[in-house]
């Protein structure tokens with residue numbers, strides 16, 4: 234949720250921290266702050282609001298020091314305010330902490346600390362960590378004081394900690410929230426996400442659960458909470474830092490929409506053979522595959538919509554019954570999960586708390602777990618038996634776009650893979666499906682050519698209060714996704730419906746003010762969708778349609794038609810969602826909304 238950055242080395246820490254925070258701001262942005270150690274003294278600067286507020290204060294201050302930690306906050310405990318912004322310190326301003334996650338037992342800890350004479354000034358759960366370390370530091374070393382404090386915490390944390398008496402050390406720790414260490418030459422970094430430090434280093438260590446790192450400019454030591462040394466491997470990150478920049482587009486979201494042909498190509502790369510798919514990292518043996526009687530897919534938000542599409546693909550190509558659930562719902566019911574279930578978690582970030590909880594529950598019940606994920610080394614990938622990586626690259630815009638289409642490609646490839654191994658698909662059929670997949674990047678390029686035309690017609694609709702999105706079959710989840718995109722970035726009320734349900738209620742809403750976006754590309758239910766369009770028109774509704782170019786009837790009746798290249802029905806959701814992403818984008822942009830950082834939303838939802 235929040236973003237953490239830390240630096241120790243020879244450079245001025247303040248500048249590096251601010252640059253890192255700028256790249257992390259998408260994770261949370263109601264307040265921000267940094268702390269450095271300058272001549273043995275902790276200096277803290279923080280401010281409510283966007284990062285530019287903090288930068289303004291910094292310009293008028295003389296914050297020096299070669300060691301520091303920084304934070305962008307998305308409030309969980311305590312309103313956004315200067316007092317609640319991180320970093321937080323102890324009574325004597327000697328220990329300072331930045332934190333991502335939630336401490337569940339902070340109320341009890343707070344009461345105990347107050348009884349011992351600590352003066353707690355913020356409403357956050359984070360501040361008590363600094364006081365707890367202060368308390369233990371009376372009788373223990375800095376390192377011991379941190380590990381003893383961590384043993385008292387229940388909940389989730391990624392932490393960066395400084396002590397003014399130890400100006401050569403940052404201590405970092407993680408439980409439940411991601412944290413990485415970047416390795417430089419006589420300088421080191423900590424961050425909650427790779428883009429924050431990519432311009433400085435590509436050598437990364439991923440901290441694991443309940444690990445602590447004692448970081449100096451020339452040394453990194455990782456231990457468990459009992460001080461036992463852990464040996465860690467380095468990962469070389471291949472992302473180009475420019476990939477994390479806007480690349481000339483007005484917003485990250487628009488850039489990411491236009492990156493989809495490349496992202497899809499990268500996701501397919503190396504996995505396609507002429508009549509089969511090879512997914513080495515799913516790590517399913519032939520015994521594992523023989524065992525599978527059912528697939529269960531769990532995810533949240535946009536990734537959940539991908540899961541709904543995946544159900545159609547898996548059932549059609551592998552003939553295995555597939556159930557789909559939302560992460561936050563799954564763990565509170567009692568679905569039958571055992572070792573005959575293949576459990577799939579889909580997540581862009583790999584850090585979504587509800588999806589992680591579902592994955593752990595499925596594993597506990599004996600299911601084999603694989604994940605479809607965009608972030609290498611994330612919690613979900615590390616806890617899964619196997620992974621299919623979507624190679625979308627870093628997704629900065631809060632509204633998910635390229636992560637979604639690459640998830641669909643991963644699901645399509647996996648359905649062919651499973652279908653072949655379950656002998657539900659002939660080599661010939663697999664060959665045809667793979668040929669269609671190879672056409673996809675070019676078809677996406679063709680759809681992206683409608684950007685100007687979509688931008689033009691949004692001028693008629695950006696002031697509307699409500700939108701309806703209709704789709705059927707495998708494109709019903711795309712209606713849900715179109716509605717989600719519009720509401721999250723433009724704040725317009727929008728609903729996605731299966732088109733056949735319209736007559737059972739939503740038709741009452743239709744009048745001359747209601748745009749109805751209808752997905753009407755060729756499919757088994759094409760004629761029925763056409764009838765739905767006629768019903769909307771008969772009630773003076775506005776019809777925006779997606780259709781293949783050879784359908785004259787739609788051209789005649791719809792107010793606007795976006796042409797979609799023909800592709801097999803199972804891949805049609807990948808093409809159909811793109812005009813809906815652009816529709817949401819241009820409407821939000823015309824309404825002057827903060828497209829990349831919509832209100833109340835964060836990129837990675839690491840709390841339940």
Ligand code: F6R
Pocket residue numbers: 533534535536537579580581582583584585588631632633634721836837838
């Ligand atoms: C919507 C959006 C969210 C995420 C959801 C799950 O545009 O981005 O709905 O899809 O929070 O996130 P991941 O995929 O990271 O698990």
